[in-house]
Amino acid sequence: MKINNNFNNIQESYLFSMIAKKTNEYKKANPDKEVIRLGIGDVTKPLCKEVIKSLHDAVDDMSTAEGFHGYGPEQGYEFLKEELVKYYAGKGVCLSSDEIFISDGAKSDLGNILDLFDKDNTVLIPDPVYPVYVDTNTMAGRNIVFLNADGNNGFLPLPDESVKADIIYLCSPNNPTGAVYNFEQLKEWVDYAIKQDAIILFDAAYECFISGDDLPTSIYQIEGAKKCAIEFCSFSKTAGFTGTRCGYTVVPFDLVREDTSINKMWLRRQTTKFNGVPYIVQKGAAAVFTAEGQKEIKEAIAYYKENALIIASALDKLGISYTGGKNSPYIWLKCPNNMSSWEFFDFLLEKANVVGTPGAGFGKNGEGYFRLTAFGNRENTVKAMERIKEAIEKYL
Ligand code: PLP
Numbered sequence: 108m109k110i111n112n113n114f115n116n117i118q119e120s121y122l123f124s125m126i127a128k129k130t131n132e133y134k135k136a137n138p139d140k141e142v143i144r145l146g147i148g149d150v151t152k153p154l155c156k157e158v159i160k161s162l163h164d165a166v167d168d169m170s171t172a173e174g175f176h177g178y179g180p181e182q183g184y185e186f187l188k189e190e191l192v193k194y195y196a197g198k199g200v201c202l203s204s205d206e207i208f209i210s211d212g213a214k215s216d217l218g219n220i221l222d223l224f225d226k227d228n229t230v231l232i233p234d235p236v237y238p239v240y241v242d243t244n245t246m247a248g249r250n251i252v253f254l255n256a257d258g259n260n261g262f263l264p265l266p267d268e269s270v271k272a273d274i275i276y277l278c279s280p281n282n283p284t285g286a287v288y289n290f291e292q293l294k295e296w297v298d299y300a301i302k303q304d305a306i307i308l309f310d311a312a313y314e315c316f317i318s319g320d321d322l323p324t325s326i327y328q329i330e331g332a333k334k335c336a337i338e339f340c341s342f343s344k345t346a347g348f349t350g351t352r353c354g355y356t357v358v359p360f361d362l363v364r365e366d367t368s369i370n371k372m373w374l375r376r377q378t379t380k381f382n383g384v385p386y387i388v389q390k391g392a393a394a395v396f397t398a399e400g401q402k403e404i405k406e407a408i409a410y411y412k413e414n415a416l417i418i419a420s421a422l423d424k425l426g427i428s429y430t431g432g433k434n435s436p437y438i439w440l441k442c443p444n445n446m447s448s449w450e451f452f453d454f455l456l457e458k459a460n461v462v463g464t465p466g467a468g469f470g471k472n473g474e475g476y477f478r479l480t481a482f483g484n485r486e487n488t489v490k491a492m493e494r495i496k497e498a499i500e501k502y503l
Pocket of ligand 1: 237
């Protein structure tokens with residue numbers, strides 16, 4: 108018997124445990140101080156009324172013989188997939204409902220999709236990055252090539268023709284940097300992927316934070332993308348489903364490698380290893396697309412975006428450079444006075460009683476940067492930024 112020794116190569120993630128440890132120690136030593144957290148990546152607003160009503164109705168359905176739902180289609184109910192077809196049509200993207208797969212969230216699909224690809228593929232991953240891409244490929248023993256995202260390229264790296272890649276991860280709007288690719292930049296990636304015969308895994312988990320039509324919210328808005336990209340998205344940040352769990356993955360029919368339909372492979376994978384998202388949860392997700400549901404989720408997103416603006420304008424006043432904050436719930440700032448990420452963490456905790464996320468936890472290029480999030484409540488966000496401003500003006 109042999110275990111998968113690739114697990115020994117996964118870097119221990121000290122980030123969130125270290126943040127919790129330092130915060131708890133500080134609170135214990137300073138019980139009179141109120142610490143505000145602007146570090147979390149989880150939403151704080153409750154599910155909207157329209158979703159709650161739909162969840163209740165679906166629970167009632169389950170209590171009757173006619174309304175009861177047992178095993179459902181592994182790839183999701185048609186009623187939800189059809190809503191997503193319409194949602195994509197609104198972006199100018201034409202999809203068939205069989206190109207959409209409902210899941211329990213983007214994280215699982217981002218990991219599970221790797222079942223479809225050979226272990227010897229070379230994977231291109233930006234640094235800094237949402238750690239799931241790195242860890243899932245390390246578990247599978249795949250070779251990872253890192254792509255530098257830094258101040259020089261505005262944290263939006265573009266393809267380097269001299270680098271060979273088979274699988275490419277792109278996340279836009281980005282976690283942790285908040286940077287968003289424009290149409291021309293994504294087109295460069297699509298062209299590169301087609302040339303390399305590579306597949307782009309496009310993480311659109313934060314697409315709902317993009318306002319206006321100037322920036323792409325789906326990679327399929329780029330010509331040629333259906334031939335080279337899989338898109339992952341989620342109701343987590345769109346509609347507060349982080350604890351309810353529902354997401355979706357788009358695998359176009361046009362995506363074919365070695366004469367094999369990747370869509371068919373994913374369907375086979377899902378029907379073999381997954382038994383679908385609960386009917387009740389999918390009913391809740393479908394309510395997001397009613398007129399009232401859309402109005403309510405847009406209000407919640409606008410609230411978070413206003414928080415982001417409050418954070419960004421405080422940084423503007425301090426002359427601190429950052430990316431994100433406009434079409435993203437994340438604000439990625441350069442630590443002042445050339446402090447390291449953890450030095451700035453300690454400074455903010457001790458002098459402002461504010462907790463954020465050290466950029467170094469997202470990869471080597473994150474060193475010297477810091478992530479603040481807009482998912483807190485308004486009062487705390489305003490208070491936290493006042494305290495940060497005061498502390499920086501007083502001590503730095
Ligand atoms: N992708 C990115 C970039 C994320 O930041 C997150 C969650 O924070 C996810 C995916 C996971 O989303 P889900 O809750 O749908 O699993």
